[in-house]
Amino acid sequence: MSDDRLMVQAEQVRKSFGRTEVLKGIDLAVRPGEVMCVIGPSGSGKSTFLRCINHLEKIDSGRLSVDGHLVGYREKGGVLHELRDREVAAQRRDIGMVFQRFNLFPHMTALENVVEAPMRVRRTAKAAARQRGVELLERVGLGDRAHNYPAQLSGGQQQRVAIARALAMEPRLMLFDEPTSALDPELVGEVLDVMRGLATDGMTMVVVTHEMGFAREVGDTLVFMDDGVVVEAGDPKQVLTDPQHERTRAFLSKVL
């Protein structure tokens, strides 16, 4: 049974690479407008879970739905049918993703990066797409960088362009995979500020991060994952100050 009021619903999601099981039955739910932060040691499956949400990885069992629709499958008479490439692509349009290593298109300027998907995928007219693109770049504080190539921008600026690029598809859900981990410390703040603004505007977000300050301040829920399972989930202040599980305590004592 899936709840239509949930933006993301994961039930017993499992995923293996070869013989190693990386996700061992994940149950999580994200409400519309909620900001969920996910923490956990390296290799615990955080990225894999995020990638399952927009079907960059296929789950092996369990159910995963976004906005009431199963990810990558269609249910017909109790049987799951795999969606075709084109239908998977259509599902991804409504889910924005921001990567640790930015993954901007290096052969395109900042503005071209932002307008590419609206023009090619949504078939937005060029003038409208560019106008919207400039607005988005202004929103992330880069109105004057529209014609720079990624290599001419700092890491923080590149990540903000990447956020604008994802927003250009007007997603209902944004996924962030350690968006500030590849940045020099002094550039982290500018990216977190943009994300804080998004949260204030009501965007539903799932954020894998090591920024405990951000998780405490902006997050509605904090999830601690370890070794492919959700160990603990709850109010960020509660989890950070009074963790219920030994594994959470051990992890937090190392990072705080």
Place this chain on the structure above:
Amino acid sequence: MPVRHPGRWVGAAVIAVLVAMFVHMLVTNPVFQWQFMVDNMFSDPVLTGARTTVIMTILAMVLGVLLGVVIAVLRLSPNPVLSGVSWAYVWFFRAIPRLVLLFFVASLGALYATYDIGFPFDTQLMDLFGFSADLRFLSLDGNQIFKGFLAGLIGLTLSEAAYMAEIVRAGIQSVDPGQTEAAAALGMGRGQIMRRIVLPQAMRVIIPPTGNETIAMLKDTSLLIAVPVTSELNFQLRAIGSRTFQVIPLAVASILWYVALSSVLMAGQYFLERRFSRGVGNRETRAQRAARRADQVGTA
């Protein structure tokens, strides 16, 4: 005191003397027949030959690149049949010398008198149902297709596609997989990702060896003598050489023609490489520089 390099001066002197001797030999040895060479080098059949050579090079490269891209994409396909066929194609055509392949293509006219295009195994299938008929739409005379220009073009294209497939594959694989993921996450389809994101970035890796391939192709058109393609440059120059018994001047003319044509290609390669290094490093592009100057003028 500047550092002295006596070795360099001695070396330079020796080379200068050798060059002077060589030029002296070129000018004084009557075998070269310079005036005769110049007269023949730009005669009508030779100019036509140069045109044929250029057209053949362009066509064989364009078709070879297109076929090569298809083979490279098939090679990277998750379908093992498609990637296997593509692997076998590359293996086979890279193993054959072009000259041998051209001889073979030229002889295909003798294999079947006509080449029919139609339903596969049509007569066998019709037999099965008790008819004696065929399902063919088009019948081509083998001696006509596998002759001259077309035979040469087929041979060179098939060979070139194998080399280009390897070059394109290396280019595609040089692109960070994160690029494909980012594009997929935006909802772009597989074809769009290949055309808009991966291939343009692969170009930087693909273009330099493709330039070399083009120059090699220009030179390999001289192998068309195996077909033969009688209108081609080398064939024409050799024909004049043997007709007039002036082999050396025409051989030199041949060298000069290929040097000139190759040089044009090398210059083109330089500009293409610059064009496709856009966004690499933080060099300002021409459009950006223009925009910045316009801004400065505006504020001054």
